Every structure is written in C-alpha cells, then in structure tokens.
Amino acid sequence: MKALIACLLLLAGTVVSAGELTLEQVAERLPDAPILRADFRQQQHLALLPKPLTATGDLLLAGERGLLWRVRTPFESEIKLIDGTLYSNGQADTLPGGEAFARRLMAVLSGDIEALKPHFRIQAREEGDQWRLDLTPRNDTLARVLAGIRLGGEQGPEFFRLDYPNGDYSVTRLSNIEYPDTLSDAEERRFAAPR
Amino acid sequence: MPRRVSRGPLLWLLLVGLAAGACAVKLQGAWLDSNLLSMLPQDQLPANARALAEQHQDRFTDRTLWLVPAENAAGAAAHGRALRAMLKQSDLFSEVGPNLDPTRLQQRYQALRPYRFQLLAPRDRQRLENDPQALIDNALARVFGPFGLSGDQWRDDPLFLFEHYLQALAPFTLELEDGIPLATADGRYWALTTATVRAGGFALDRQSPLLSVSNDVQQRWPDSLVTGAPLYTAAGADSARREMSTVGLFSLAAVATLFLVLFGGPRPMLLALASVATGLLCGLAATLWVFGQIHLLGLVFGAGLIGVAVDYGIHFFCQRLDQPGVAPRTLRRHLAAPLALALISSVLGYLAMGLAAFPGLRQVAVFSAVGLSGAWLTVMLAVPALSGRAPPPRQRLLARVGRWRRQWPAWCRHHRPVLLLAAAALLATGLWRLTPDDDVRHYQSPPAWLEAQGERIQALLPRGDSRYFIVHGETPAQWWQRERDLAGELDALISEHGALDSYRAISALWQPEGQQQALRQTLGERLYHHPRFADYLQQLGLGEAALARQQQALEDAAGNSLSLDGWLAAVNDDSLRGQWGGCDRNGCTSLVQLAGLRDRDTVAGLAAAGRGRYFIDRAGAVSGMLATLREHLAWLLLGAYLLSGLVLALARGPARALRLLGVPALASVVALAALGWLQGGFGLITVLALYLLLGIGIDYAIFFSQPEKRRDAAALAVLLSAATTSLSFGLLSLSATRLVADFGLTLLLGIAAAALIAPLLAAPPQPDTQPGARP
Numbered sequence: 013m014k015a016l017i018a019c020l021l022l023l024a025g026t027v028v029s030a031g032e033l034t035l036e037q038v039a040e041r042l043p044d045a046p047i048l049r050a051d052f053r054q055q056q057h058l059a060l061l062p063k064p065l066t067a068t069g070d071l072l073l074a075g076e077r078g079l080l081w082r083v084r085t086p087f088e089s090e091i092k093l094i095d096g097t098l099y100s101n102g103q104a105d106t107l108p109g110g111e112a113f114a115r116r117l118m119a120v121l122s123g124d125i126e127a128l129k130p131h132f133r134i135q136a137r138e139e140g141d142q143w144r145l146d147l148t149p150r151n152d153t154l155a156r157v158l159a160g161i162r163l164g165g166e167q168g169p170e171f172f173r174l175d176y177p178n179g180d181y182s183v184t185r186l187s188n189i190e191y192p193d194t195l196s197d198a199e200e201r202r203f204a205a206p207r
Numbered sequence: 208m209p210r211r212v213s214r215g216p217l218l219w220l221l222l223v224g225l226a227a228g229a230c231a232v233k234l235q236g237a238w239l240d241s242n243l244l245s246m247l248p249q250d251q252l253p254a255n256a257r258a259l260a261e262q263h264q265d266r267f268t269d270r271t272l273w274l275v276p277a278e279n280a281a282g283a284a285a286h287g288r289a290l291r292a293m294l295k296q297s298d299l300f301s302e303v304g305p306n307l308d309p310t311r312l313q314q315r316y317q318a319l320r321p322y323r324f325q326l327l328a329p330r331d332r333q334r335l336e337n338d339p340q341a342l343i344d345n346a347l348a349r350v351f352g353p354f355g356l357s358g359d360q361w362r363d364d365p366l367f368l369f370e371h372y373l374q375a376l377a378p379f380t381l382e383l384e385d386g387i388p389l390a391t392a393d394g395r396y397w398a399l400t401t402a403t404v405r406a407g408g409f410a411l412d413r414q415s416p417l418l419s420v421s422n423d424v425q426q427r428w429p430d431s432l433v434t435g436a437p438l439y440t441a442a443g444a445d446s447a448r449r450e451m452s453t454v455g456l457f458s459l460a461a462v463a464t465l466f467l468v469l470f471g472g473p474r475p476m477l478l479a480l481a482s483v484a485t486g487l488l489c490g491l492a493a494t495l496w497v498f499g500q501i502h503l504l505g506l507v508f509g510a511g512l513i514g515v516a517v518d519y520g521i522h523f524f525c526q527r528l529d530q531p532g533v534a535p536r537t538l539r540r541h542l543a544a545p546l547a548l549a550l551i552s553s554v555l556g557y558l559a560m561g562l563a564a565f566p567g568l569r570q571v572a573v574f575s576a577v578g579l580s581g582a583w584l585t586v587m588l589a590v591p592a593l594s595g596r597a598p599p600p601r602q603r604l605l606a607r608v609g610r611w612r613r614q615w616p617a618w619c620r621h622h623r624p625v626l627l628l629a630a631a632a633l634l635a636t637g638l639w640r641l642t643p644d645d646d647v648r649h650y651q652s653p654p655a656w657l658e659a660q661g662e663r664i665q666a667l668l669p670r671g672d673s674r675y676f677i678v679h680g681e682t683p684a685q686w687w688q689r690e691r692d693l694a695g696e697l698d699a700l701i702s703e704h705g706a707l708d709s710y711r712a713i714s715a716l717w718q719p720e721g722q723q724q725a726l727r728q729t730l731g732e733r734l735y736h737h738p739r740f741a742d743y744l745q746q747l748g749l750g751e752a753a754l755a756r757q758q759q760a761l762e763d764a765a766g767n768s769l770s771l772d773g774w775l776a777a778v779n780d781d782s783l784r785g786q787w788g789g790c791d792r793n794g795c796t797s798l799v800q801l802a803g804l805r806d807r808d809t810v811a812g813l814a815a816a817g818r819g820r821y822f823i824d825r826a827g828a829v830s831g832m833l834a835t836l837r838e839h840l841a842w843l844l845l846g847a848y849l850l851s852g853l854v855l856a857l858a859r860g861p862a863r864a865l866r867l868l869g870v871p872a873l874a875s876v877v878a879l880a881a882l883g884w885l886q887g888g889f890g891l892i893t894v895l896a897l898y899l900l901l902g903i904g905i906d907y908a909i910f911f912s913q914p915e916k917r918r919d920a921a922a923l924a925v926l927l928s929a930a931t932t933s934l935s936f937g938l939l940s941l942s943a944t945r946l947v948a949d950f951g952l953t954l955l956l957g958i959a960a961a962a963l964i965a966p967l968l969a970a971p972p973q974p975d976t977q978p979g980a981r982p
Contacts, residue, residue: 062749089344091349130280176358
C-alpha cells in the first residue's frame with residue numbers, strides 16, 4: 013500500500029515537473045483571434061445531485077461584444093451576454109456576480125491572460141502537448157465563492173474546470189473550435205436582437 | 208461761519224459711528240452666506256422632505272473622492288492606506304474612509320436569508336405575476352449556463368430569486384482588500400477613498416490647503432485621481448480671490464496715484480477713499496439689518512457698484528481744481544443739485560432691481576442704494592469742510608480737456624453720415640451675434656486637470672445622476688404607494704422612451720409587511736406547490752425528498768417579515784439608508800435616485816406636488832433661475848430707465864431727459880454689440896453690468912449738462928472717473944472665468960462709450976446763457 017502511494021506520488025511529481033511552462037509561452041500559443049465559435053459539453057458535479065448534470069450546445073464569443081451560449085440538450089435554452097446585459101431565453105435577466113464577473117468569464121473563455129492576471133494567481137504547466145493554467149483568486153471576496161479555475165488546450169482553451177469551496181465542480185469541454193475573422197450574417201443578427 | 212462748516216463732519220462721524228455699530232452688532236453671528244442656492248427662492252418642499260434633500264446635497268458638497276491605482280489588489284490597498292493616513296494628517300477632513308467589512312455581503316446574505324421568500328427583485332415580482340414559467344425556464348438556463356453553480360447556493364435558492372434580489376440591492380459591487388474598496392478598470396486595481404471636508408459651509412481659509420493636499424497626493428502618486436465639489440469650490444475661490452485682490456489693489460493704486468498726481472497731496476485721496484469706505488460700511492450695515500445675513504455674491508456685486516461712488520469725490524475735487532478761489536462750501540452748493548440728481552436716478556435704478564423676486568438681488572439693491580447714499584452723504588457733509596487748501600492749479604490740463612470737449616462733438620458732427628452708417632452697421636451685426644448664456648457652469652472655470660480627472664473617474668466608476676426625486680406621503684402607507692406609483696411610471700419611461708437607464712427606489716426593494724406575506728403566498732401557489740416546480744427539480748435529477756425539503760423551507764418562513772427599519776439594518780447600505788428620510792409628524796419621505804438620465808424634461812414631467820413627488824435638479828434649477836432672473840432684470844432695467852427718466856424729466860424737462868438718458872442707453876448698446884463681436888455670452892451678469900452702466904452713464908450725462916463755465920472741470924472729472932472705473936473693471940475682463948470676463952468687458956467698453964457719448968448728447972448745443980439757473 014505504501015509503495016502504491018509512493019508510486020502515485022512519484023507519478024504525480026513527474027507529471028507536474030514534466031512541463032515547466034511560462035505564461036509568456038502559453039500566451040504565444042493562444043490564437044490571436046477576436047472570435048471563438050465552438051460546441052461545448054458541460055458536466056456539473058454537485059454533491060446534492062444524485063448524478064452530474066450534463067449539457068451540450070454551442071457557444072460564440074465575439075471579443076468585447078459578448079457571448080452567446082446556446083444549450084441543445086437536455087433541452088433548449090439560450091443565454092446571451094451582450095454589452096454587459098444578460099438575456100435568458102430572450103428576456104433581460106440578472107447577471108450573476110455582476111458585470112465584473114461576466115468580464116472575467118469571457119477572459120477565461122478566450123484565455124485572456126492579461127485580463128486575468130490582476131484577479132488570479134496563475135500557474136502555467138504542460139501536459140502532453142497541451143498547456144494548463146491553474147488560477148487561484150487573489151481576492152478574498154472572490155475566493156469565498158470560487159476555489160479555483162483550471163483551463164487548458166493545445167492552441168486556445170479547450171477545457172475549463174471551475175472548483176467551488178464546498179467541493180462542487182464543473183468541467184466544460186469545447187470541440188469543433190473555429191476562429192473565424194468575422195461573424196456570419198445570422199450571428200450578427202443574433203447579437204443585434206438580444207430578445 | 209466756522210460752526211456751520213464743522214457740523215457736517217460731525218454728522219458724518221455720527222453716520223459712520225452708527226453704521227459701524229450696526230455692523231458690529233450683526234457681525235457677531237454667522238453673517239456671511241455663501242450658498243449659491245440661498246440666492247434663489249426656496250423649493251416648495253414639505254419640511255422633512257427638504258431636510259432629506261439638503262442632507263443628500265451635503266453628501267455632494269462636502270465629499271471628495273480619491274483613487275490610487277496599482278497592478279495588484281494588495282498594492283492598491285497599501286497605497287490606499289498610505290493616502291488615507293496622509294489625508295487624516297492634513298486635519299482638513301472630518302471623515303476619511305470607507306473601511307468596509309469584507310464579510311458585509313455575507314452578513315447581508317445571512318441577515319436577509321430568513322426573508323428570502325418575502326423579498327423579490329422587482330422584475331421577478333412582475334414575472335411571478337405574469338409568467339411564472341419564465342422563472343423556471345430562466346433558472347434552468349442559469350443552471351446550464353456558463354456561469355457555474357455551487358450546490359450550497361442552490362439549496363437555499365433553487366430558482367435564483369434570492370441571487371437576483373441581492374444583485375438588485377447591490378448592482379455595483381466593489382472588491383475589498385483589507386477593508387479598502389477596490390474598483391478594477393484598465394487591468395488595474397484602484398483603491399477608493401472618500402474624505403469629507405471638515406465643517407460644512409464656506410471656509411475661505413480652508414479651501415487652499417485642500418488644493419495643496421491634492422497637489423501633494425498627485426506628486427506622490429502621479430496616476431492618482433481626485434474629484435469632488437469641495438475641490439471645484441476651492442479652485443473657484445482661489446481664482447476669485449486672486450482676481451478680486453488683483454483688481455482691488457490695482458484700482459486702488461490707480462485711484463490713489465491719479466489723486467496724488469492731480470490734486471497734489473494725500474488729503475483728497477484719503478477723503479475720496481473715506482467716502483467709498485463709508486458707503487461700503489453703510490451698505491453692509493443696512494443689508495445686515497434688513498436681511499440678517501449678507502450673501503457673498505451680494506457683497507461682491509455691491510462692492511462693485513460702490514466703485515461708482517468714488518465719482519462723487521472726483522467731481523468735487525475737479526471743481527476745486529477748476530475754481531481754486533471759490534470756497535468749498537460754495538462748491539458744494541453748486542454740486543449739490545447735480546450730485547443729488549445723479550444719486551437719485553441711480554438709487555431708483557438699483558431699487559428697481561430689488562423688485563425681482565430673488566432674495567440675493569434684493570440684497571444687492573439695498574446694499575447699492577444705501578451704499579451710494581452713504582458715499583454721497585460723505586461728500587456732502589464731510590469732504591468740503593475737510594478738503595483743506597486748494598490743490599495746485601492745473602490750467603493747462605483743464606484747457607486741454609476743454610479743447611477735447613468742444614472739438615470732439617464738432618468732429619463727430621462733421622463726419623456724421625459716415626459715422627452713423629458705420630456705427631449702425633457695427634452695432635446691428637454685433638447685437639445680432641449676441642446669444643443668451645445662462646449656463647451656471649460658466650460662472651466657474653475649474654482648472655483643466657480637475658475636469659480631466661473628474662471625467663476619468665466618471666468613466667471608471669458608474670455614478671448616479673445629480674438629479675433625483677423626493678417622494679412624500681402623510682402616512683407610511685401613502686408614502687410607499689406614492690413611491691411605488693412613481694417607480695412604475697419610471698419603469699415605463701425606461702422601457703418605452705429610454706428616457707433614463709435606471710433608478711433606485713426603496714419601495715422597489717422593500718414592500719410593506721402585509722405584501723411580504725402575500726408574496727410568499729404567491730410564491731407557494733405559483734411555484735413551490737405548482738407542478739412546474741416539481742418538473743424543474745426532476746430535470747435536475749431530484750425527486751420527492753428534495754421537493755419536500757424545498758416546500759418545507761417555504762412553510763418555515765411563514766410569518767417572517769421585515770419592517771423598513773429592520774430591512775435597512777439588515778441591508779446595511781449607506782446609500783440606501785441615505786435615501787430614507789424617515790417619518791415624523793410631517794409625514795414620511797424618501798429619495799429616488801436616477802441614473803443615465805437622457806430626457807430630463809420627460810422625467811421631470813412626472814413630478815406632481817399633489818401626489819407628493821418633487822423632481823430636484825439643483826444645477827438645472829440654478830441655470831433655469833439664472834435665465835428667469837436675467838429676463839426679470841432686463842424688464843426691471845427698462846423700469847429703472849423709466850424711473851430715472853421721470854426724475855430727470857421733472858428736473859430738466861422731457862426733451863433734455865431723453866438726451867441725458869441716451870448716454871447710458873447708447874453706451875449699453877455699444878457694449879452689447881461689442882460683446883457680440885467678441886463672442887461673449889449675454890447672461891445675468893451682463894444685465895447687472897448694464898445696471899452699473901445706467902448709473903455711470905447718467906452721472907456722466909448730468910455733469911456734461913452743467914453750466915458752460917463748470918463744464919471743463921466736469922469733463923475732467925468724467926474722464927478721470929472713466930479712467931479709474933474702466934481700469935478696474937477692465938482688469939476683470941482678463942478673468943479666467945468666462946462670465947466674469949464678459950462682465951468686465953461689458954463695463955470697460957460701456958464706460959468708454961459713455962464717456963465719449965456724453966459730450967455729444969448731454970451738452971446743450973448752444974452755450975448755456977443762464978449759468979447755474981436750473982440744476
């Protein structure tokens with residue numbers, strides 16, 4: 013048993029030490045694209061729920077303009093975050109955590125290290141050919157509701173993990189990632205008409 | 208008869224003594240009033256509502272806001288602490304803070320948690336009424352949305368209604384580091400500090416230190432920002448003080464030098480100054496006795512009007528110069544009639560100004576009228592007896608002035624067609640270019656750095672509008688319903704017209720206890736005990752047990768309710784507490800804050816005194832009042848001309864009166880046209896300048912209309928007076944504050960024009976054949 017633990021510890025150690033990576037190196041690998049288009053698969057592990065909540069859908073992140081988050085399964089719903097205002101299913105809604113939180117969320121999704129630096133202590137490392145960032149809130153107020161964020165990917169962020177102080181966590185994986193230069197007409201319309 | 212002569216100075220001494228005594232008695236208390244608003248008529252607010260409005264206003268007038276940036280939170284907090292220590296050390300501030308408890312949001316959460324079924328955000332209340340399913344759908348979207356979710360939160364608040372409510376309570380939350388609030392912007396942390404300037408009101412001696420402290424802060428933290436009304440006041444007071452003292456000293460020096468050079472010896476100079484000082488003293492005494500206090504602006508304007516009073520002395524000494532052989536008493540007799548005429552017409556003009564329904568102007572009127580009379584009495588009572596020996600003869604100077612006096616009208620007559628055409632063209636275009644300007648902001652000119660920092664801070668921190676509503680009701684229930692109605696109408700303006708972005712009203716966040724209970728009931732009927740809620744839990748994989756637990760929590764909360772005071776204590780928010788004026792025997796009152804006001808008039812249209820709502824727009828009110836005041840005064844100026852004309856017509860006949868009045872009238876037109884050409888604005892202060900011109904112009908006209916043999920001396924007196932007066936007011940035209948500069952410019956040009964026009968209009972065309980016949 014002791015050997016097993018030692019073995020695991022050793023393994024863990026090698027994984028951690030395997031890839032020393034600086035933030036600058038991660039920043040270099042991030043695509044310099046204003047728009048992110050992707051499918052997502054989100055799993056939320058809540059202690060009070062008998063099984064994880066799983067949702068799939070697609071998202072569109074367009075720089076400063078905002079974020080469109082469309083759930084396809086288990087049912088259809090849509091959240092739009094446009095110019096700091098939140099719309100749930102076409103209705104103006106309350107933005108959880110306020111605008112500052114929304115900005116940070118977008119910074120996480122786009123891997124904007126510069127925007128995250130003031131709010132989190134960031135550690136970079138490498139796993140396989142993927143980079144990983146571990147974010148710990150610098151600030152007490154935030155730390156009380158969020159234990160940490162982990163994100164990683166080959167180029168841009170491909171997965172995010174949010175950890176809560178009570179042990180709950182959620183993991184979101186992106187697939188079919190695209191970095192288009194411009195929005196399609198249909199996407200423009202979705203941004204233009206929040207309701 | 209030496210006894211007769213010496214009675215005058217005694218009477219004068221008595222007058223000075225009385226005035227000084229009166230001032231001394233009144234100067235014991237708070238005699239100087241500097242609040243711009245007290246110049247204006249009071250709002251028609253119920254007593255406790257006005258107290259609330261004033262308390263709210265004080266938050267703006269005494270408070271300064273300081274921001275220091277750093278790359279990280281800890282650094283910003285450290286800077287913030289150092290800044291606070293520095294501010295405290297200066298001893299200028301009564302309160303430096305805020306030190307916020309980092310757990311205050313948790314405390315608020317805990318304090319309100321038992322009442323979470325009784326308190327709903329306004330939007331959720333509406334949806335619960337109209338479309339409860341939307342609340343479920345939005346909760347699902349929230350669960351599966353990008354924001355993440357922790358089980359602890361969900362258990363207490365499965366539909367996120369409490370989250371919405373807390374968010375509505377604090378739409379803008381600051382991060383805290385070690386108790387110091389931080390705002391994040393530009394990827395940096397900004398430590399926030401507010402400091403309340405000690406002792407409300409006007410403290411001339413404490414304004415400048417404030418600027419030097421802000422200077423020190425700027426030196427230590429070059430990126431730091433500061434804003435707040437006290438800084439604007441300090442900067443304004445500093446520049447006003449600089450300008451006033453420069454102008455005052457310079458014109459004093461000019462008068463003294465001219466007197467010394469022309470009249471040889473200090474006595475005439477001292478006597479002229481004594482007449483001005485007596486005038487000031489009498490004006491101050493009268494104002495204090497009539498009004499109890501004197502407003503700073505009244506003092507400044509009144510003092511400006513008194514500057515005219517030096518003319519009486521000038522006239523006396525010019526006559527003395529011209530007729531050294533004539534006894535001073537005889538000179539006084541000669542001068543008595545024209546000086547009295549000049550005084551009466553000016554005083555009537557200023558008293559007409561006092562008819563305006565503005566307390567401040569009545570002060571100016573009383574101050575000026577009494578002050579001028581005091582100066583006149585000094586010249587009549589004391590100056591002749593004390594004037595001493597005759598000044599050295601100045602025959603060459605008098606001859607030269609006499610030549611100018613005769614040749615200038617002749618030259619004008621000779622070139623009449625050209626002159627008239629050119630003047631008409633210049634005047635017409637100048638007047639056409641003149642535009643009204645009543646913007647109160649033009650009465651002060653904050654330094655560029657202060658304005659820039661104010662704008663930066665505005666961009667960093669969302670701040671409320673300075674305009675707001677006050678709501679008043681006879682009973683708590685009536686107050687709440689009235690505020691609720693107003694809020695409903697504001698909602699409509701937000702969604703339909705975009706007239707404003709948002710508002711903050713207590714009634715939107717707290718409901719009377721009966722309605723709190725009804726709300727919990729409705730929550731049960733439409734959500735917790737409705738099948739749609741069970742469906743919702745099922746979609747999250749939760750079954751009967753979870754449903755029962757949630758329903759039990761709702762039942763357990765039955766009977767919980769929060770009084771307004773209890774709610775305010777639980778929320779523990781300074782700004783919300785500041786919106787509540789409380790209840791007393793005058794009723795209950797509250798304040799509704801507005802943000803992002805775009806269509807002022809539409810929003811202001813919701814005010815209705817009958818329904819206890821008052822729209823308060825102090826800056827707008829001041830600008831609006833200034834415009835009204837300007838119009839009032841312009842009409843009263845016409846009245847003043849009529850009154851002066853009447854006096855002149857009684858004394859000199861209607862035809863001559865018209866010519867005499869033509870001097871100030873034409874001079875005013877010239878001044879206005881010139882102002883138009885120089886792109887000046889036509890505001891309240893311009894009209895005040897025209898009042899001054901009326902008095903000055905009539906003086907000049909009356910003196911030029913004296914018998915021929917005294918006219919050379921009169922011409923010298925007019926030129927001398929024009930030189931000194933336009934010198935001092937001309938200096939004002941260099942002021943950094945735009946309207947003060949306009950004031951100075953109007954007077955400079957108007958006085959010059961009056962001096963040039965007076966010989967043309969006032970002097971009778973034929974040499975006077977009845978010397979000294981009619982005054």
